[in-house]
Amino acid sequence: MNKTYRLKKQEITSSWHLIDATDKTLGRLATEISKLLLGKHKPTFEPHLVMGDYVIIINSDKVVVTGQKQEKKIYYRHSGYPGGIRSRTFAEQMQLDSRKVIEDAVKGMLPHNSKGRNLFRMLKVYTNENHPHASQLFSKVQNNNTSKKIPKTLKRKSNELQDSVVKENKNDFSKMTKPELIEEAEKLNLKFVKSSNKAVILALIEDALK
Helix, strand or coil: CCCCCCCCHHHHCCCCEEEEECCCCEHHHHHHHHHHHHCCCCCCCCCCCCEEEEEEEEEHHHHHHCCCCHHHCEEEECCCCCCEEEEEEEEHHHHHHHHHHHHHHHCCCCCCHHHHHHHCCCCCEECCCCCCCCHHHHHHHHHHHHHHHHHHHHHHHHHHHHHHHHHHHHHHHHCCHHHHHHHHHHCCCCCCCCCHHHHHHHHHHHHCCC
């Protein structure tokens, strides 16, 4: 009988995403951001865990809206006193602080509880192309480049070297957690049931690399 796999807190890994808001529609952009923050793009998504990725938004000054929302979309706030309601149009808010426009749209798409507040802290919005997160993005690119080197070397090396690389990969795969094995299996376009145990997924990957 197959058991349903549930992701554990210690197995959660987060990466960084950079999105340029230039000429992007506000609603569609907010939907893309909230999906990454919630972690719904991951095969191991758990709705009760904070398991999403960090998102960096640049050029918030260049985000756009459709129709007549420039003047008809209103942002309200209240001082808490009688008659203390205040309002701004979309155009006025963009001139004052365009970051607030994106943050407000994304915040409305996140859970309105402690989980949503923790996810909201993973969003970084900047008005132009300058941001202080180059090191996080560089480490992501470096990891992606190293992972892409293996298939190229396997094509160029002789059969003996291929066998040695495959053996090393087997050892690496055996040390991976189940979510990591699921991601590797999906990269290889393998057909499998996600509820399968770790040993079954590991065997499928090893057979595909032979």
